[in-house]
Amino acid sequence: MRIPRLRLVAAGALVAASMPPWGWWPLAFVGCAAYATVAAGAGRRAPFRTAMWWAAGWFVPSLAWMWFLTVPGYFLVVLIFGALHGTAAVLAAAVGRASDAHRRPALVIGHTLAETVRLSAPFGGVPLATMALSQSQSPLAHLAGTGGVVLVTLAVFALSFAEHRLRVAAALAALLMLALPFDSTRHVGSATYALVQGGGEQGTHVGDVDPRDVFEAHLAATRTIAPRADRTAVVWPENVINITGHGSFAESRERDEIAAEARRLGVPFVVGITEDTGDGRFTNAQVVVQPDGSVTDRYDKKRRVPFGEYMPMRSLLDSLGAPVDLVPRDAVPGTTPGFLDADGVRMAVAISWEVFFGGRVNEGIDGGAKVIVNPTNGSSYTWTILQTQQVASSRIRAREQGRWVLQVAPTGFSAFVSPDGEVLERTGISERRVIERTVDLHTGRTPYSRLGNAPYIWALVAALGLLLLRARGANRKGRS
Incomplete structure (x- = not known):
């Protein structure tokens, strides 16, 4: 089965259109959901390339200004960003081999971590055209005071990839309510x-x-x-x-x-x-x-x-x-x-x-x-x-x-x-x-001001590690 490259690039372009200057923020969910559908259909085949084509549709237009500044830097950054999301897709596929029920959570966590890596690498961090920026005008931006861009990004991927979106929305609303007493501004x-x-x-x-x-x-x-x-x-x-x-x-x-x-x-x-x-x-x-x-x-x-x-x-x-x-x-x-x-x-x-x-x-x-x-x-x-x-x-x-x-x-x-x-x-x-x-x-x-990004990032790393360990254990049982 060939990877439907055009569909993946189109899904990425929808994410790009959710970014400023276009700013049609609901398209981020459409583009992410479309990618997840294609990725699920591809199964275990070529998760890295699947994510790379999606990322190309996302980053090539939303970082186009770099072309006029440095052409080599432009292509290098697009490739690095794509590779980060490709790695996330590979990890999610590894989890999915053992348990399809855990594949979607791994996809959410992996792609969120790919975005957080961009806060510090490459070149000290290049957090441009990020998923969080696409939501600066959306209701999800209210999450920034609680968990910064990490929580906003997690929310986008969770709502886009999850099978039970109402449960995810309810959990996010509850988190906002729990954080209110800790906002001392x-x-x-x-x-x-x-x-x-x-x-x-x-x-x-x-x-x-x-x-x-x-x-x-x-x-x-x-x-x-x-x-x-x-x-x-x-x-x-x-x-x-x-x-x-x-x-x-x-x-x-x-x-x-x-x-x-x-x-x-x-x-x-x-x-x-x-x-x-x-x-x-x-x-x-x-x-x-x-x-x-x-x-x-x-x-x-x-x-x-x-x-x-x-x-x-x-x-x-x-x-x-x-x-x-x-x-x-x-x-x-x-x-x-x-x-x-x-x-x-x-x-x-x-x-x-x-x-x-x-x-x-x-x-x-x-x-x-x-x-x-x-x-x-x-x-x-x-x-x-x-x-x-x-x-x-x-x-x-x-x-x-x-x-x-x-x-x-x-x-x-x-x-x-x-x-x-x-x-x-x-x-x-x-x-x-x-x-x-x-x-x-x-x-x-605010809660975010007190905590910063680190607790949320480490929690995601721990969650992904736990999913990978479970997948490894399930694979061993399957071979025995």
């Missing part, structure tokens, strides 16, 4: 933030645009802001102040101009900078500039973007003719905790890529942050696939922590996201615009 005041988007062209790379032009675009947008007595801070996007090759930010003309605007408005500025480190590398940081020009706080980005801020396997890819010069230098990862203090309010800071990782945001919340800020820069990426997935990730992070998320980008999207994951205001791509809102500050922790 509460409202403790408010703060007003202005987010500055300078505008500009998408799909540009280092060297395509004069850094000074980017700075002046944001300065011009800032000059449209009128003073306001209750404003807390003005927030600029990631690395729009690029002074690499021109000394330090503290001694720069740009710092003086930012300080002048801070004095005019009477509030601190939270701005993104890049600086040389003196060893052929650079830093990507967010700093707080006071009206007197002093820099009172700084956070250096810890999780770097592979193929964007550093080039994995640079020598190997260069020998294969890959355009490694698109990332001529590597960023230095930061070491300080992920939060900043501005006007007496502590903010959890996840710079750009870091917002895709729940642990990066959780670090700032653990440090006492009452709001989350995500300064980012998506101007290097063509189309809006990545940018819309980032907004979806901000929605998940807001639910996980019970905090407002302020996302600010030079060319879009900039947005305010409420603690229940609602996008209340969002800019367009390439437009110059300032958005401002008073947001509630929160303290306390």
Whole structure:
């Protein structure tokens, strides 16, 4: 029997269509269920290839933005992601040989674990086009405050693969009810933030645009802001102040101009900078500039973007003719905790890529942050696939922590996201615009914030191990 490749690719494409920017979230269940049906029909034959074809339909379109950044990296990531789900299918098939009743639970757990691996591998983690992101607008997103992306992902696969879906839905509802008493988040005041988007062209790379032009675009947008007595801070996007090759930010003309605007408005500025480190590398940081020009706080980005801020396997890819010069230098990862203090309010800071990782945001919340800020820069990426997935990730992070998320980008999207994951205001791509809102500050922790991903991952590993042991025991009995 031949593998019905077209059906598998179509099932994967349905999953892709559930992702941003398309965002038809119910299609995730249709695509997963269609895959499970084909996989069951294939029986023990070629589970790895079956999952690989499904994954190709899922990841080729939903990661298409990578084509314009790095073609080798694009194909490598698609193959790795497919292999993870292929391995999950092989494990489920191994369990199914001994007991067909256990095959579906193994399929649910295996594919959930395949998604969790992407939180840390390859290249330190590439959690893009994940099953959890497809549900940022669905009722299942409510699970994020209890179990983060792991529980959301488990719920999607369980509802898609299970024979008794009503039982699964009832169990998930019960889990939400049990978790409610452990959510200690509460409202403790408010703060007003202005987010500055300078505008500009998408799909540009280092060297395509004069850094000074980017700075002046944001300065011009800032000059449209009128003073306001209750404003807390003005927030600029990631690395729009690029002074690499021109000394330090503290001694720069740009710092003086930012300080002048801070004095005019009477509030601190939270701005993104890049600086040389003196060893052929650079830093990507967010700093707080006071009206007197002093820099009172700084956070250096810890999780770097592979193929964007550093080039994995640079020598190997260069020998294969890959355009490694698109990332001529590597960023230095930061070491300080992920939060900043501005006007007496502590903010959890996840710079750009870091917002895709729940642990990066959780670090700032653990440090006492009452709001989350995500300064980012998506101007290097063509189309809006990545940018819309980032907004979806901000929605998940807001639910996980019970905090407002302020996302600010030079060319879009900039947005305010409420603690229940609602996008209340969002800019367009390439437009110059300032958005401002008073947001509630929160303290306390959600169940997810207290536990993180680890307990859920280990529980899944233990459950899969138990299923494999039972399958092994059943096989031995069958041979005796």
